[in-house]
Amino acid sequence: MSTSTLPEPASATGAPSVALQGRHTGDRVFKSLLTATAWAVPILMLFLVIELWTGSRLAIDQFGLGFITGSTWDPVAEEFGALPLIFGTLLSSLLALLIAVPLSLGVAIYLTEFAPRAIRQPIAFIIELLAAIPSVVYGLWGIFVLIPLLKQYIFPFLRENFGFLPIFQGPIYGPSMLSASIILAIMVMPFIMSVAREVLLAVPSSQREAALALGATRWEAVMSAILPYARSGIIGAIILGLGRALGETMAVTMLIGNRNEIAASLFAPGYTMAAVIANEFSEAATDIHFASLSYVALLLFLITVAVNASARLLLWQMARKGKAS
């Protein structure tokens, strides 16, 4: 294939670059180097899928799809099922979103619409800093500061006042599904906040001014004019946060209690897919154990890909709808 058949970037304004193409060896070397690095990305990803697949082959052959619905995880008896893990991953992530979404949207709306100009940048900066803290540090803080705090004040309070709900019953352990969800919420909040803030900043001010001119209060302007305009972007931000929460490993491993069962109470310990890999992978002794952990990794990978892809699809659809109307 000659290089001239490739479409040229519009930015190069066509004529001169086409004339120059292929005239210099330098151009060809430069382009093939770049092409090689660009190929590296899909090739690496292909490798990842192949390696995960071959790595988990043994478990796929032995357990098949029953792996997803099985709930025993017994390395000694060599019997593996991932249902409690999948449940734990989904529940902890959804709970985290439940806590983080209202908070981060509140902060994003406040920062773009209401805050005095002087404090907008500093607060945004502080919250971006939260995103830079390594996950293991959140885990450390969770073990030694958050859990004692929750155990002493928050959990007893919840049990006393909302104890009629099955999710707030039972003995209080420190490490639990709820503790892990709270640390996850703190961790995904900055991501949702900063994307939502960018989306809200992109709303044209005419949108806001029109609502205010019609006599809306500032809150009504937000609800009726700004949020509907930014809806697709905000949903994208939330799903981005979900993707982060699903794959989060260290802080969850340190806080969730690592017990492989599905419990009704949020005070009970749980387990997640990422946590079981982190805990058992370097100590696995049998081939089938490795294969099962690799199978879990494959499933986790597929879930996150599905979440990210659906986010894209949703955004794409909404963008199209926005254009059509």
Next chain:
Amino acid sequence: MNRRIFRRWVSNFMVGLMLVAVIVAVAPLLFILLNLIVKGASSLSLDFFTRMPVPAGETGGGVAHAIVGTLIIVGLASCFGLPIGIGAGIFCAEYPGTRLAKATRFIADVMNGTPSIVVGVFAWTLIVARQKHFSALAGACALAMLMIPMVMRTTEELIKLVPHSLREAALALGYPRWRTSLSIILRTALPGIVTGSLLAVARTAGETAPLLFTALGSQFMSFHINEPMAALPLTVFTYATGPYEEWHRYAWATALVLILVVTVLSIAARLATRQRLSGRG
């Protein structure tokens, strides 16, 4: 009239709620930083940076091995990851319409969303399982894979920001394409790319999950990339989940060191941009 007052009251109430959200959101950060400084700084000393760990039960000792390990692993990862990420980013910006660019962009998004622990499993099956031993090299490969999509996207975005007129001017003066790209476009976008790269390096320096079963961690100073190696995040994890009170103090101090490393990189990233901008202005 009554209705109007009610509406205004609702508006003010909601603003109040949002203010509460801001406080709730910012509080954990201040709390974490405060805890880190109070609990970490008390165990920090010059020894902590220069000495090796001592057996459990004894006092003293440091994390020199982990600092060296993090520098080696992250340095190696940067050597692998940054060129590929930057190269792929340039490709996507220079040849945006090609099928390869579209595929690479899409797959980089998938890669960016891949949990780091999954990348760790990949590095294990690809390298550790074949070599039959843990190695810092495998850890560096896992970290590189996390860096690539981040660096790629920032590079592409920044190159797109360079005005077309610059490219046109260079081509009109008879520059070949590759020199236009390298010495005009890339040079203009360079400070931004440096910032993006440093931020990606800072982010991966704090990653623990991909190192758990690749670099594994160790209690000894090691310069061999084909052997298990300690790293700051791994050390925090081991000390934090360990049973000894003394270890917990070390965990806080090590976390503080880790945060310092990450912060220094982030600040360097911002300075790189600022210097260039002020130099130009």
